[in-house]
Amino acid sequence: xxxxxxxxxxxxxxxxxxxxxxxxxxxxxxxxxxxxxxxxxxxxxxxxxxxxxxxxxxxxxxxxxxxxxxxxxxxxxxxxxxxxxxxxxxxxxxxxxxxxxxxxxxxxxxxxxxxxxxxxxxxxxxxxxxxxxxxxxxxxxxxxxxxxxxxxxxxxxxxxxxxxxxxxxxxxxxxxxxxxxxxxxxxxxxxxxxxxxxxxxxxxxxxxxxxxxxxxxxxxxxxxxxxxxxxxxxxxxxxxxxxxxxxxxxxxxxxxxxxxxxxxxxxxxxxx
Amino acid sequence: xxxxxxxxxxxxxxxxxxxxxxxxxxxxxxxxxxxxxxxxxxxxxxxxxxxxxxxxxxxxxxxxxxxxxxxxxxxxxxxxxxxxxxxxxxxxxxxxxxxxxxxxxxxxxxxxxxxxxxxxxxxxxxxxxxxxxxxxxxxxxxxxxxxxxxxxxxxxxxxxxxxxxxxxxxxxxxxxxxxxxxxxxxxxxxxxxxxxxxxxxxxxxxxxxxxxxxxxxxxxxxxxxxxxxxxxxxxxxxxxxxxxxxxxxxxxxxxxxxxxxxxxxxxxxxxxxxxxxxxxxxxxxxxxxxxxxxxxxxxxxxxxxxxxxxxxxxxxxxxxxxxxxxxxxxxx
Numbered sequence: 001x002x003x004x005x006x007x008x009x010x011x012x013x014x015x016x017x018x019x020x021x022x023x024x025x026x027x028x029x030x031x032x033x034x035x036x037x038x039x040x041x042x043x044x045x046x047x048x049x050x051x052x053x054x055x056x057x058x059x060x061x062x063x064x065x066x067x068x069x070x071x072x073x074x075x076x077x078x079x080x081x082x083x084x085x086x087x088x089x090x091x092x093x094x095x096x097x098x099x100x101x102x103x104x105x106x107x108x109x110x111x112x113x114x115x116x117x118x119x120x121x122x123x124x125x126x127x128x129x130x131x132x133x134x135x136x137x138x139x140x141x142x143x144x145x146x147x148x149x150x151x152x153x154x155x156x157x158x159x160x161x162x163x164x165x166x167x168x169x170x171x172x173x174x175x176x177x178x179x180x181x182x183x184x185x186x187x188x189x190x191x192x193x194x195x196x197x198x199x200x201x202x203x204x205x206x207x208x209x210x211x212x213x214x215x216x217x218x219x220x221x222x223x224x225x226x227x228x229x230x231x232x233x234x235x236x237x238x239x240x241x242x243x244x245x246x247x248x249x250x251x252x253x254x255x256x257x258x259x260x261x262x263x264x265x266x267x268x269x270x271x272x
Numbered sequence: 273x274x275x276x277x278x279x280x281x282x283x284x285x286x287x288x289x290x291x292x293x294x295x296x297x298x299x300x301x302x303x304x305x306x307x308x309x310x311x312x313x314x315x316x317x318x319x320x321x322x323x324x325x326x327x328x329x330x331x332x333x334x335x336x337x338x339x340x341x342x343x344x345x346x347x348x349x350x351x352x353x354x355x356x357x358x359x360x361x362x363x364x365x366x367x368x369x370x371x372x373x374x375x376x377x378x379x380x381x382x383x384x385x386x387x388x389x390x391x392x393x394x395x396x397x398x399x400x401x402x403x404x405x406x407x408x409x410x411x412x413x414x415x416x417x418x419x420x421x422x423x424x425x426x427x428x429x430x431x432x433x434x435x436x437x438x439x440x441x442x443x444x445x446x447x448x449x450x451x452x453x454x455x456x457x458x459x460x461x462x463x464x465x466x467x468x469x470x471x472x473x474x475x476x477x478x479x480x481x482x483x484x485x486x487x488x489x490x491x492x493x494x495x496x497x498x499x500x501x502x503x504x505x506x507x508x509x510x511x512x513x514x515x516x517x518x519x520x521x522x523x524x525x526x527x528x529x530x531x532x533x534x535x536x537x538x539x540x541x542x543x544x545x546x547x548x549x550x551x552x553x554x555x556x557x558x559x560x561x562x563x564x565x566x567x568x569x570x571x572x573x574x575x576x577x578x579x580x581x582x583x584x585x586x587x588x589x590x591x592x593x594x595x596x597x598x599x600x601x602x603x604x
Binding site for chain 1: 471
């Protein structure tokens with residue numbers, strides 16, 4: 001039996017139409033243009049470009065550093081969100097405002113500042129190199145830059161969710177004899193998890209495509225610290241538009257697959 | 273209806289006519305280190321142009337990496353003239369953009385390069401690693417800073433200069449390749465552009481020697497007051513020829529051919545040449561060059577056209593995918 005309920009606020013047709021038009025102009029058509037461009041390559045050429053050793057090394061580097069940075073932010077970000085939501089302390093408003101700074105700052109500025117600090121002669125880099133740790137110009141430095149740029153995602157997605165968990169539930173659980181760890185495991189974590197995954201995937205997706213901050217701290221050594229977006233720029237500098245779009249398509253497909261998987265995982269979590 | 277239409281037409285024509293009558297504008301799309309030079313040159317040209325009885329001209333400048341700027345013009349940036357780092361980038365305006373004829377380089381004197389530069393070494397004050405020539409750059413323990421030739425026009429000159437030196441000293445292509453391979457194994461960071469490398473060397477204090485355009489090296493020296501760095505001229509280097517061209521398709525559409533042509537020709541005038549020298553570019557005019565001979569050490573210079581067969585040969589051989597630069601980074 002099909003049951004049609006008309007919503008209280010009318011305007012479905014118009015809003016959907018606008019949404020589709022807007023998405024087409026801003027997202028779908030540019031991305032489709034990229035596929036059309038790449039489609040001018042034969043399958044063999046396309047494969048030759050994306051399976052070149054340098055591209056494969058960059059693919060591994062880009063996705064592993066973005067994943068590491070997103071993981072770091074998943075934990076540190078959750079901690080930050082918890083502290084900001086649960087405790088009142090002097091300077092909370094200042095920290096609250098600082099969280100968004102990585103979004104406001106031009107990424108190149110962030111890259112130059114981080115490099116100056118973490119380079120072998122920099123303030124922190126010097127200390128690190130004393131104990132034999134190289135940060136700038138290694139994958140570690142790239143991860144650091146990505147962790148900086150994607151910091152706000154997890155914090156900002158978790159904050160409202162944490163604020164919405166009523167204290168009474170925790171108190172009730174405690175009254176019923178639950179230990180703090182049990183409260184976290186059975187009450188807080190399940191409530192957090194969907195938003196947590198959203199924050200994680202946003203940070204991850206942003207990290208994969210980040211260019212401005214990374215190129216300064218990466219060192220850009222072939223096979224070692226070249227990220228995929230840099231290889232796209234390299235191709236463009238040779239006026240090799242097809243090669244550049246081929247790598248673009250590769251990034252898009254891998255990112256889309258990963259995000260889709262995370263989305264499916266999220267649905268399963270919400271259902272259970 | 274008719275009246276409304278007429279009013280609209282009048283309004284529209286007022287808007288369209290307005291800016292043209294007020295001041296003609298010219299867009300000069302250039303690369304990074306020419307900013308200071310062209311802002312002074314534009315003022316001088318404007319004076320000269322008005323003295324010849326023309327209305328004032330407003331010259332707008334755009335600066336960025338040479339390759340990126342060329343792509344912007346191909347993609348539709350309405351440049352009247354381009355003044356880029358290498359002829360290879362302007363060639364693409366013909367090959368991909370169809371904006372200029374193939375023989376663009378023959379249209380102005382000296383292969384359309386009114387000023388030149390070369391590649392020199394910038395070392396730390398006192399030259400602690402005693403770097404005198406290209407041989408010193410492949411010694412173990414010497415750290416060399418140069419940008420990635422795949423993304424930086426300037427870095428391609430660096431690479432070719434090192435190659436020319438090795439080829440002349442050692443003889444064969446294979447030996448030259450081994451030489452540059454050793455050199456690049458001393459490079460800890462490959463920045464994407466010349467400015468990035470300068471930051472790495474000057475601000476982050478990384479490396480013993482920076483391979484730099486002569487004009488950039490002088491500029492860095494001027495800004496630092498000369499107590500942190502010094503310039504070393506190697507025994508052999510390359511004549512870097514940054515060319516200029518009128519973008520035909522754009523000036524025809526905008527009706528600015530006459531002034532665009534005059535603008536580029538003025539680069540060859542005595543005043544234009546002196547301004548170039550003032551901003552550390554080597555002037556083409558021998559008399560003006562003689563005036564500044566103290567500033568520019570005499571060097572043995574190879575050229576891309578004579579020694580490498582031009583950019584059309586050098587670019588694919590050395591820098592495109594699979595070229596010599598890629599080979600020296602291949603894992604054995």
